[in-house]
Amino acid sequence: MPEIIVDGKSYQVAAGGNLLQACQSLKLELPYFCWHPALNSVGSCRQCAVLIYQSEEDTRGRISMACMTAVADGQRLSIKADKVAKFRELCIEATMTGHPHDCPVCEEAGECHLQDMTLLSGHINRRFEGPKRTHNNQYLGPFINHEMNRCIACYRCVRFYRDYSGGTDLNVFASRNNVFFGRAEAGVLESEFSGNLVEVCPTGVFTDKTYSQHYSRKWDLQSAPAICIHCSVGCNIYPAERNGILRRISNRFHSQLNGHFLCDRGRFGYEFVNHAKRNEQVWQRNQQSKCTDQLDTQQAFNRLTELLATTDQDELVAIGSSRTSLENNFSLQCLVGKENFYSDMKSVVQIQVNQLLAHYRQVQQSSDLQSLEQSDCLLLIGEDVTQTAPRVALAVRQMSRNAGIEKAAALGIPYWSDAEVKNISQDLKSPLHIISHCHTKLDDIATSIDTRHPDVQLLLIEKISHYLIVDANISTQIDPDNELDQTALAISIDLRNAQHPFILTGIHLGQNSAIFTATLLLSAILYQLNPAAGFICTLPQANSLGLSLLNDGDCDLDAALQRLTEHKTKTLIILETDLYRYYSVEKLQYLFDNVENIIVLDHLLTATAEQADLLLPTCSFAESHGSWVNYEGRLQGGIKCFAASKQRRPAYQWLTNDTDFQSIIKDLSGLSDCLKTLGSLYPKQSGGFNNARKSVRESGRTALSSYIDIKEIPPDNDFDSNYQHSSEGIASHIDKNQSPAYIWSPNWNSNEAVSHFQQTDNGAIRGAPQGILLFDKTANDTVFRVKNATGEAPLAKPPNVDKLFKVLPFHHIFNDEELSSYVATVQQLQPKACLKLNSQQAQSLGFTAGEQLHYCFVPAIISNHDRFKSKETQSLPLQIDDGIATGVILLPANIIQQQGASFDNWLLLTRTSTRGES
Amino acid sequence: MKSQLETLAKVLKHSFSPADTVQYPEQQPYLSPRYRGRIVLTRDPDGEERCVACNLCATVCPVDCIALQKTELADGRWVAETFDINFARCIMCGFCEEACPTHAIQLTPDFEMAEYDRQNLLYRKEHLLISGTGKYHDYNFYQISGKAIAGKGKGEAQRELAPVDIKSLLP
Known part of the structure; x- marks a missing residue:
């Protein structure tokens, strides 16, 4: 470890980094703008100037930028020397000459890196009396507000947007101090990661528009460490609340998962918590008076007990939820018994999830995103991760830059010298092979893209596996004219040559299950070949894996519906699931009519909740504690951010007659060996001081609720964790043993303060649990048993298959996830539903783009196709997409989920709804 | 003996000095314009909030007796949707006035705020907002701020250049 001497004190620092990184890890206060822990150094803002001395005798020193100077053993430098302090002050004074007099009306003020750095540099008085340059703003969509006057031209935004996340529509225009950061034309930002501009921008050029709708200064917000529930990655977030309204979501650093960045669905999809359709009261359907009665909490508990007591075990069915916490599902399962508990996954998905679990247990564990970022070859099969689990796609982009970084390293250029690395790497990218049924947003960095028919792709994957098993020198024996063989060979050679090859796939409804099985096999072969090989498989929802761990293999949603059809059911309990997303209205109406009591627990008034005979209002992720199992089997605990209003209470409390959270955790951790340490995610309330969820600067404590009563209302108590709903208690920056409730450190008001919470440079947050890896080789899960599932036998194709299209789904970041699609701003960005065909097929059938076409799903089991009546015919406009294979038609994933058959989907296209033939 | 007589003389002398008692409320004391009494919210010279x-x-308030919620008008101005001051808690320290960057919140020479019902000591925005400029007559924040509002576009505030033409290639 090199030793550096800063202002006469010597420190041990990590080798290979730069001086700014070293100062950051030592928590020394050195200002900076253009440097970012994930974006590295370009040395343009001149803020991190330090004085470097040649030797012990050197008393003059020379000014050098810390971010551009490599750490060397025995280096002497000064941060505090007058000369360099004056230099920094003059630099920031020049930067500030054009900055507007805006702070009172700026959303960034109070957590502004520019404010912090200006104060840190000592510039407090404006001397410049000349005029300020101004810019016109642009409309950038419903999420991001643009206020270009505030720009200090650090270039972080374009470096993040273009270089890091691969966006193309944000750029820098004009020259010298007129530079303008925005789009060529006003319009919605196209990147799925645009929300990160809010945190990347050191000042208020890009601010969160949704936060501004119900704005509150950072110091007034109450927050707690939580887990994002919008996809299976389980990014760490800080929800922030004031006065009962969830105000915003910001990033919570997790070194192995989300790092510094979130996707837009995670950041802006939170408004369902404040939604007008949220449930706050217990409602009971009154058949006599044809209306709904409101029950008080005790009546509700009594009614629930009464309904369950009068129902026989075999007349009781419960459906769990993959969008709610493990505790809620566990409580429901305990209440109704294992045999009556069903998951909310259709059987085809459940089978694949079980296959995946078997793979994790017996073959290979999954990997985190940090190791994906460090991989040097990736094969992506069948999943459009940019739309289904966007944070993974961002990691894929970092992986593709590794070849360039390696090339630069060979020339002696360190990885952190961003401009140099970029210059050296040019178009050099690490190999990324994509096998997918449609073009995706990752195509621009892909080495090869295969969008052939799924049947061909299956063959391709099998061939890749084959070439991995047999000797690589087989190339001479391969027919040079066979394109498929050539592709397979090229991919297998890349996978073989890589040090850390990765397979990335996913589970979603409507995908070809044979391809998924083949992918698992391929990954297993690769893993046998190279133990450093990684594997990532995304899942449909935040807790899909958690629910599958609790649930037994056969108890999927299709099985639940079959039981409802075949056996008399008196009581049906539905936990936080909207069944109308999975089945058509007609089908469910018939089933619901046959059930005497439908009990729904949900925090939103979903279509299913409207059918309830007893509706119990539950809590969203921000209002209750809960554990989530992400795609890799990482069990993470989310701490409740604020107390639930009115009659809302966590589902586990409704289902366990008000048992406290710690007891449920205790029961749950007894379930399996790998859950033994579950309690460590939720530290119990300690006798003395607890941690504060609010900052010490919180304002308005004696006035906020005085319109209700001028006597102050005491804050809610949280007996389940050692966080308090108050600013009283240990502040996060002081307690080193506890996951911080918010990121703030003296002099560092912005999220950049995160470096003061990290143990090492860009390392984990001190005190924050990294999650429990359930499939750790050392852990032994004895109770969690899943049948060793194999892929189902390939189904017979329907007759007259030449007239039918194979249906595959296409996803959209704002379309597919249930909770975020309740949010008005997200809805604005949902694309119009359409059918997608390639132009050749459209031409041969005489269809033109934009034409409204009728379609109906043809179940594969229908034997007599000619007599098939298209009773569920619907229509959608046609869109031409030449990336689609012939014989394949793409439909929005949510439509397939709702209307499609469970296994293999075939589609009949017609011009008019009356005729059955095309 | 001597000191006792002196004391008696002193007391006697006071019988002839004018009384300090003020006949409040008939007789009102002088309060300087800088007196820190009831808080008001003022308007700018154009009559806008x-x-x-x-x-x-709210942040600087040592007793945390101010609570407000921001909202935005159609013309781009930020205004308070609600503005509550709990005068049951206020200690009239004047920190809020010092902290205010727009001279909006000001303390006035009025202290007669006693109430029979404590709830009436909560002053909401409609009770606080006056129609004048208060002590500072000329200050108009939006004429100095870079934020555009209806009627004052980019580059039209004091000491601002016209918006940059980003398509220009001139040095």
Whole structure:
């Protein structure tokens, strides 16, 4: 470890980094703008100037930028020397000459890196009396507000947007101090990661528009460490609340998962918590008076007990939820018994999830995103991760830059010298092979893209596996004219040559299950070949894996519906699931009519909740504690951010007659060996001081609720964790043993303060649990048993298959996830539903783009196709997409989920709804 | 003996000095314009609300008796949707006035705020907002701020250049 001497004190620092990184890890206060822990150094803002001395005798020193100077053993430098302090002050004074007099009306003020750095540099008085340059703003969509006057031209935004996340529509225009950061034309930002501009921008050029709708200064917000529930990655977030309204979501650093960045669905999809359709009261359907009665909490508990007591075990069915916490599902399962508990996954998905679990247990564990970022070859099969689990796609982009970084390293250029690395790497990218049924947003960095028919792709994957098993020198024996063989060979050679090859796939409804099985096999072969090989498989929802761990293999949603059809059911309990997303209205109406009591627990008034005979209002992720199992089997605990209003209470409390959270955790951790340490995610309330969820600067404590009563209302108590709903208690920056409730450190008001919470440079947050890896080789899960599932036998194709299209789904970041699609701003960005065909097929059938076409799903089991009546015919406009294979038609994933058959989907296209033939 | 007589003389002398007692409320004391009494929210010279809901007054308040919520008008101005001061808690320290970047919140020479019902000591925005400029007559925040509002576009505030033409290639 090199030793550096800063202002006469010597420190041990990590080798290979730069001086700014070293100062950051030592928590020394050195200002900076253009440097970012994930974006590295370009040395343009001149803020991190330090004085470097040649030797012990050197008393003059020379000014050098810390971010551009490599750490060397025995280096002497000064941060505090007058000369360099004056230099920094003059630099920031020049930067500030054009900055507007805006702070009172700026959303960034109070957590502004520019404010912090200006104060840190000592510039407090404006001397410049000349005029300020101004810019016109642009409309950038419903999420991001643009206020270009505030720009200090650090270039972080374009470096993040273009270089890091691969966006193309944000750029820098004009020259010298007129530079303008925005789009060529006003319009919605196209990147799925645009929300990160809010945190990347050191000042208020890009601010969160949704936060501004119900704005509150950072110091007034109450927050707690939580887990994002919008996809299976389980990014760490800080929800922030004031006065009962969830105000915003910001990033919570997790070194192995989300790092510094979130996707837009995670950041802006939170408004369902404040939604007008949220449930706050217990409602009971009154058949006599044809209306709904409101029950008080005790009546509700009594009614629930009464309904369950009068129902026989075999007349009781419960459906769990993959969008709610493990505790809620566990409580429901305990209440109704294992045999009556069903998951909310259709059987085809459940089978694949079980296959995946078997793979994790017996073959290979999954990997985190940090190791994906460090991989040097990736094969992506069948999943459009940019739309289904966007944070993974961002990691894929970092992986593709590794070849360039390696090339630069060979020339002696360190990885952190961003401009140099970029210059050296040019178009050099690490190999990324994509096998997918449609073009995706990752195509621009892909080495090869295969969008052939799924049947061909299956063959391709099998061939890749084959070439991995047999000797690589087989190339001479391969027919040079066979394109498929050539592709397979090229991919297998890349996978073989890589040090850390990765397979990335996913589970979603409507995908070809044979391809998924083949992918698992391929990954297993690769893993046998190279133990450093990684594997990532995304899942449909935040807790899909958690629910599958609790649930037994056969108890999927299709099985639940079959039981409802075949056996008399008196009581049906539905936990936080909207069944109308999975089945058509007609089908469910018939089933619901046959059930005497439908009990729904949900925090939103979903279509299913409207059918309830007893509706119990539950809590969203921000209002209750809960554990989530992400795609890799990482069990993470989310701490409740604020107390639930009115009659809302966590589902586990409704289902366990008000048992406290710690007891449920205790029961749950007894379930399996790998859950033994579950309690460590939720530290119990300690006798003395607890941690504060609010900052010490919180304002308005004696006035906020005085319109209700001028006597102050005491804050809610949280007996389940050692966080308090108050600013009283240990502040996060002081307690080193506890996951911080918010990121703030003296002099560092912005999220950049995160470096003061990290143990090492860009390392984990001190005190924050990294999650429990359930499939750790050392852990032994004895109770969690899943049948060793194999892929189902390939189904017979329907007759007259030449007239039918194979249906595959296409996803959209704002379309597919249930909770975020309740949010008005997200809805604005949902694309119009359409059918997608390639132009050749459209031409041969005489269809033109934009034409409204009728379609109906043809179940594969229908034997007599000619007599098939298209009773569920619907229509959608046609869109031409030449990336689609012939014989394949793409439909929005949510439509397939709702209307499609469970296994293999075939589609009949017609011009008019009356005729059955095309 | 001597000191006792002196004391008696002193007391006697006071019988002839004018009384200090003020016949309040018939007789009103002089309060300087800088007196720190009842808090008001003022308007700018154009008659628009000065408060931009920046929250600094609430933050600096040592007894946390100010609570407000920001909202935005159609013309782009930030204003307070609600502005509550709990005068049951206020100690008239004047920190809020010092912190206010727009001269919106000001303390006035009025202290007669006693109430029979404590709830009436909560002053909401409609009770606080006056129609004048208060002590500071000329200050108009939005004429200095870079934020555009209806009627004052980019580059039209004091000491601002016209917006940059980003398509220009001139040096």
